[in-house]
Amino acid sequence: MSNLMNTLVQARFNPRVSSYWLPETGRETAARIPTKSFWALRAHNSHYASEEDPAPRQLFVLSNEPSPYPFAEASMTIGPKYSLQSQVEFNPGAQLTVWPPIPTLDHALHRPVYIHTVPSLRINMLFLFAIHEFTLVLEKESMARFIDTANEAHRLALVHENEGHRIYRRPMPDDERAGQTECRLPRRRTRTDPTYFFGELHNPRSYAFNFEPTKTISFPEVPSTIYEEILLYKQICIDYRWQGVEATIIWVQEVREARPPHPAHIKTAPTAPSEGVPRLSPALHSSAKAVAEMQSAFFKTQATETLYLPFAFPKLRFEYPRIPIGRTKVVAFDLFGVVLDRQGAIRHALGSWAPFAPHIRDLTALYVETEAHLAYGHTSSAKSLPVVVVSALGELARLVGIPEDKRPTLISRSTTAILSPPLYPDATRTLSLLTRRGYTLVCIPPYSGTTLEHLHGSLPTEFAAVHVCPAACPPHYASSPLVFQALLQQCGTIVPGVHCDEILVVSAGIGRILAPAIARNHPTVLVKRPGNVEANVDFFVGGKEADPTPSLTVDSLEDLWYELQRRVSGLRDIPAHSRLRDLPSRPRLHDLKSW
Numbered sequence: 001m002s003n004l005m006n007t008l009v010q011a012r013f014n015p016r017v018s019s020y021w022l023p024e025t026g027r028e029t030a031a032r033i034p035t036k037s038f039w040a041l042r043a044h045n046s047h048y049a050s051e052e053d054p055a056p057r058q059l060f061v062l063s064n065e066p067s068p069y070p071f072a073e074a075s076m077t078i079g080p081k082y083s084l085q086s087q088v089e090f091n092p093g094a095q096l097t098v099w100p101p102i103p104t105l106d107h108a109l110h111r112p113v114y115i116h117t118v119p120s121l122r123i124n125m126l127f128l129f130a131i132h133e134f135t136l137v138l139e140k141e142s143m144a145r146f147i148d149t150a151n152e153a154h155r156l157a158l159v160h161e162n163e164g165h166r167i168y169r170r171p172m173p174d175d176e177r178a179g180q181t182e183c184r185l186p187r188r189r190t191r192t193d194p195t196y197f198f199g200e201l202h203n204p205r206s207y208a209f210n211f212e213p214t215k216t217i218s219f220p221e222v223p224s225t226i227y228e229e230i231l232l233y234k235q236i237c238i239d240y241r242w243q244g245v246e247a248t249i250i251w252v253q254e255v256r257e258a259r260p261p262h263p264a265h266i267k268t269a270p271t272a273p274s275e276g277v278p279r280l281s282p283a284l285h286s287s288a289k290a291v292a293e294m295q296s297a298f299f300k301t302q303a304t305e306t307l308y309l310p311f312a313f314p315k316l317r318f319e320y321p322r323i324p325i326g327r328t329k330v331v332a333f334d335l336f337g338v339v340l341d342r343q344g345a346i347r348h349a350l351g352s353w354a355p356f357a358p359h360i361r362d363l364t365a366l367y368v369e370t371e372a373h374l375a376y377g378h379t380s381s382a383k384s385l386p387v388v389v390v391s392a393l394g395e396l397a398r399l400v401g402i403p404e405d406k407r408p409t410l411i412s413r414s415t416t417a418i419l420s421p422p423l424y425p426d427a428t429r430t431l432s433l434l435t436r437r438g439y440t441l442v443c444i445p446p447y448s449g450t451t452l453e454h455l456h457g458s459l460p461t462e463f464a465a466v467h468v469c470p471a472a473c474p475p476h477y478a479s480s481p482l483v484f485q486a487l488l489q490q491c492g493t494i495v496p497g498v499h500c501d502e503i504l505v506v507s508a509g510i511g512r513i514l515a516p517a518i519a520r521n522h523p524t525v526l527v528k529r530p531g532n533v534e535a536n537v538d539f540f541v542g543g544k545e546a547d548p549t550p551s552l553t554v555d556s557l558e559d560l561w562y563e564l565q566r567r568v569s570g571l572r573d574i575p576a577h578s579r580l581r582d583l584p585s586r587p588r589l590h591d592l593k594s595w
Helices: 024-030 140-162 226-240 245-258 282-292 342-356 363-377 385-400 407-418 427-436 449-458 461-465 481-494 510-519 557-568
Strands: 007-013 038-043 058-063 075-083 096-104 113-116 136-138 209-212 330-334 440-444 503-507 524-527 552-554
Touching (some): 024 226, 024 245, 096 140, 342 363, 363 385, 503 510, 510 524, 552 557
Parallel strands (some): 330 503
Antiparallel strands (some): 075 113
């Protein structure tokens, strides 16, 4: 039986066959699009088409909803209808007549059925799947009326699109209207299409459909999803339509295999990279350049040796440089965990809270976590650490259930204690010895200069010889590269001609200070005091080769002084990354008076 052009058929979109022109990965992705059967008129919207055409090239969707185009010519009603349950025929005065009547059920007998004159779906002529069985045919007069209306609707659609109207809301039943989404209509391709770019594969802009027997036909009152299916397919075409997509996908697979279990969070560098900056592994760097050199509208910059690839892919595994301690001229240090025992101050301040929170295993850890969250959220509002401390104590009191009448006194006393951290026993004498030995000391203040003023009462008189960096480091999260840029500029004014590898950065936090410092080519020292929470956290970005490793790890400032003197005296038998606690016994500070 021939395929007449006025036949109503049941069709199903075939995205796998439609995407034959895409790479295999694109075809596999398209094949996963869920599809449903729908009713359609297979025809031409032209008077010159033969009524006996065995292969009409367009499908016009039947639905219980009007066309998404907002003018009357976009939809026409079709009938009559016939209930398979009550065997009653109903003809609501439809614009188009089909015979035999459209089968339906009793509850939908009086609902209109629309045929969409626009948009139409173009069938790919390479895949002309035959219709082996059909029973519903549009009458000749109705077919002529449909063609006239479809031509006018096509003209109006072009005018509407040229006016810039491309997004419409599809009508939905009231019970589904709350979850409705905007639907972008299929777009006509023009020579000025801005999404076209060099290297695009040939897109036939037509679709393959399977035609199913009428015995399994569904009812046209069921909402059709064909437009959503086409939109998903078009997006896949955009994603996979260029010649370099296979190479890019292979590279992405390599990247996924190389990703660490915990991605590194590194800020974008404000300046061009320098030697020693963490970079991608050589294999990934090479393949990333090859992908970047592929010409497309989405990546027009040519990849060169100066392309800053690591920070273009911020979640990949990096290779931090290993910076040995050389000739040290400046010692830049963090206060908390190095000079001031802030953790001890917090533990002491919260000691009076324990009776009110016996169910809390570690109040200190809960407070530090609460303070860190608040500090991160207040980066644009709070100007000093006291503001964050008061807010964190108030939140902690709420979390542990401190009675409201007890809170003001507890918070006031705890704030005073936390903002007055004691000195570590070795801090005063070590700072004095470093100054007398000729090292320039620079303090990187926590949070802000205002915070340093609050802490001034806890600092020794020897701190008068210490310079203060103009940029502060956050006490809870990673420092910005701008901190170390400001540090280098200040050190250059104090010690003319000083270089990054001559500025030793000392801290108890690897992720907070030492990792950004290593990325700027500074030698670093981790002060890993026993019991210090931050210093004893295992910080990694994935794999031993990629982790930022301090140049030296010591138990205290006293150990740092001892190690620096050994290096000055020419005793260089200690590897750069050795732990001092593994060495034989060594003299303490009272034995170093003659140095």
